[in-house]
Amino acid sequence: MRVFVAGKLVQRTFEVEGNKRTVVEIQVTHVGPDLQFPTAEVANSTAEGLGSSSDGPSVPSSAEERQTA
Secondary structure, three states, X not given: OOEEEEEEEEXXXXXXXXXXXXXXXXXXXXXXXXXXXXOOXXXXXXXXXXXXXXXXXXXXXXXXXXXXX
């Protein structure tokens, strides 16, 4: 799995037995999934609730339009 990492990039230099060494490290503060190639599951919904007012804005019928005119 691919991930994103956020944090600080830190470089340290030290000496071992007369040899200079350099180390680059990441001090991680956040880790998250890479969403470039996400996968999704599709599920069928039930027919319950179709036509109710909670599904979205209502469209007036032609009879309602005549009453307001």
